[in-house]
Amino acid sequence: MSLKYGVLGLLKGEPLHGYEVKNRFEAMLGGTWEVNIGQIYTTLQRLERDGFVRPLGPRGDRGKLQYELSPNGQKALDQWLAEPDSGPQQLHEDIYVKLLLATRIANGDLHGLLARQKRAYLQRLRDLNRLEERARRDGRVDLARLVRGALLHTEADLKWMDELSSERFGEEGAKTE
Amino acid sequence: MSLKYGVLGLLKGEPLHGYEVKNRFEAMLGGTWEVNIGQIYTTLQRLERDGFVRPLGPRGDRGKLQYELSPNGQKALDQWLAEPDSGPQQLHEDIYVKLLLATRIANGDLHGLLARQKRAYLQRLRDLNRLEERARRDGRVDLARLVRGALLHTEADLKWMDELSSERFGEEGAKTE
DNA sequence: TCAGTATGTATGCCGAGTATGCATCGCCTT
DNA sequence: AAGGCGATGCATACTCGGCATACATACTGA
Numbered sequence: 001m002s003l004k005y006g007v008l009g010l011l012k013g014e015p016l017h018g019y020e021v022k023n024r025f026e027a028m029l030g031g032t033w034e035v036n037i038g039q040i041y042t043t044l045q046r047l048e049r050d051g052f053v054r055p056l057g058p059r060g061d062r063g064k065l066q067y068e069l070s071p072n073g074q075k076a077l078d079q080w081l082a083e084p085d086s087g088p089q090q091l092h093e094d095i096y097v098k099l100l101l102a103t104r105i106a107n108g109d110l111h112g113l114l115a116r117q118k119r120a121y122l123q124r125l126r127d128l129n130r131l132e133e134r135a136r137r138d139g140r141v142d143l144a145r146l147v148r149g150a151l152l153h154t155e156a157d158l159k160w161m162d163e164l165s166s167e168r169f170g171e172e173g174a175k176t177e
Numbered sequence: 178m179s180l181k182y183g184v185l186g187l188l189k190g191e192p193l194h195g196y197e198v199k200n201r202f203e204a205m206l207g208g209t210w211e212v213n214i215g216q217i218y219t220t221l222q223r224l225e226r227d228g229f230v231r232p233l234g235p236r237g238d239r240g241k242l243q244y245e246l247s248p249n250g251q252k253a254l255d256q257w258l259a260e261p262d263s264g265p266q267q268l269h270e271d272i273y274v275k276l277l278l279a280t281r282i283a284n285g286d287l288h289g290l291l292a293r294q295k296r297a298y299l300q301r302l303r304d305l306n307r308l309e310e311r312a313r314r315d316g317r318v319d320l321a322r323l324v325r326g327a328l329l330h331t332e333a334d335l336k337w338m339d340e341l342s343s344e345r346f347g348e349e350g351a352k353t354e
Numbered sequence: 355t356c357a358g359t360a361t362g363t364a365t366g367c368c369g370a371g372t373a374t375g376c377a378t379c380g381c382c383t384t
Numbered sequence: 385a386a387g388g389c390g391a392t393g394c395a396t397a398c399t400c401g402g403c404a405t406a407c408a409t410a411c412t413g414a
Contacts, residue, residue: 002274003369009278019394028277032268036370041395046368063377063395081279081290084297085272090305090327091209095262097179100205101186102258103319113258120261128267142280145344146273149337156333160326167322180402196361216403218362223401239361239410 003035007043008052008069008077015056015068018044030135030143052076111165118161124154180212184220185229185246185254192233192245195221207312207320229253288342295338301331 003025010016010024022040026033044067047053052073056066069077095117102113128151135143180202187193187201199217203210221244224230229250233243246254272294279290305328312320 002269002271005271006274006278009274009282012282017394028281029268029273033266036372037394038372038396038398039368039370042368042370064393065395077278081275081282081286082293084290084293085270085275086297087270087272087301089209090301090330091206091323092179093262093264094179094182095264096206096323096326097183097186098258098262099323100319101183101254103322104205105186105189105258109258113261116259116261120263124264124267142277145280145341146268146276148340149273149334150267152333152337153330156329157326160329163325164322178402194361213403213405214361215363215365215405219402241361 003039003043004047005077005080007040007047008073008080011053011067011069012074012077015066017064017066019064021067030131030138030140032131047073114161114165118158118165121154121158121161125151125158128154180216180220181224182254182257184217184224185250185257188230188244188246189251189254192243194241194243196241198244207308207315207317209308224250291338291342295335295342298331298335298338302328302335305331 006025006028007021010021010028016024018040019037021044022035022037025035025040044053048055048067050072052070053067054070056068059065098113099110102110128147132144132147132151135141135147183202183205184198187198187205193201195217196214198221199212199214202212202217221230225232225244227249229247230244231247233245236242275290276287279287305324309321309324309328312318312324
């Protein structure tokens with residue numbers, strides 16, 4: 001989803017061709033999201049098919065094909081921006097399933113899992129802090145705000161791990177049916 | 178990913194056929210994850226292709242085909258459980274792109290977006306609290322732990338929204354290139 | 355008999371990755 | 385200065401996994 005609307009958002013303002021879209025998109029995300037080039041083009045084709053963008057022919061320089069936002073695309077973009085992000089249905093992430101399985105599989109070494117997970121989150125905290133610093137140095141206030149969100153998330157994860165590891169496990173009732 | 182390993186995890190212990198897998202999986206997640214039945218079968222087929230499960234023929238009752246975990250599947254499962262969850266590469270979620278676009282598109286009514294988002298998170302908090310209560314009532318301690326994680330996440334999101342809305346926006350430097 | 359449930363297959367879209375093709379530009383070397 | 389060559393710009397095609405819909409069929413119980 002976000003790629004689709006990201007493309008629309010970038011096309012608002014000026015027409016771009018695929019390769020440019022990729023670059024702008026990655027720049028917007030401060031290099032934290034390396035987009036697959038193939039996907040850009042399929043996304044653009046689908047957007048064209050749905051009438052959200054249209055090619056601004058004819059092809060130029062070296063086969064470059066620019067796209068511009070259509071009124072329908074404009075509308076779709078505005079609408080997407082206006083609706084709140086419901087996020088994934090929650091509990092669909094790997095970590096949840098992993099935790100459940102580790103709990104119910106006898107030898108599932110829960111404490112080890114928590115410890116490893118904690119280390120991974122700490123590492124992520126460090127990475128994010130570096131990223132935030134860089135974003136500020138580059139004057140990318142908007143990016144820094146995102147990183148702040150990711151930091152809060154990771155802190156929440158850490159807190160969660162701490163809560164879990166301070167539980168005493170063993171004889172709790174994880175009913176199967 | 179999580180579905181694949183979820184299936185493996187369920188098959189550890191007893192052979193199951195597709196429909197049963199679906200039911201067990203959804204029960205394990207406490208009904209928070211409605212799995213598509215078609216996907217169960219394709220997942221099972223791919224797992225068979227990769228040698229992680231094998232059919233325990235012949236077909237029974239009404240075409241039922243049971244699968245059992247293979248030694249390789251066992252190994253793959255253990256390995257997955259042992260490695261920490263790196264999570265999505267961070268910043269790949271819709272909300273981040275939405276925020277960026279709203280920031281850089283002039284009319285992007287950032288405050289409205291934040292307000293709507295906050296409402297959505299509050300709603301989620303309520304839902305999760307109900308869910309946690311139900312999990313505890315049902316003796317599903319394992320599930321309650323998951324919900325606790327989701328709660329912490331949502332609280333982090335709320336805190337983030339609060340931080341953002343108390344910033345004074347306007348003349349900040351969101352460099353484009 | 356009819357509704358519903360159990361069980362499975364077929365098909366198609368979308369996300370995402372890999373591989374390939376070709377033009378151009380700049381640099382290095384002789 | 386010419387020729388070669390690697391990097392970059394730009395695009396397409398192919399493949400695979402996730403996920404949803406739709407369909408088919410058997411059984412079960414009111």
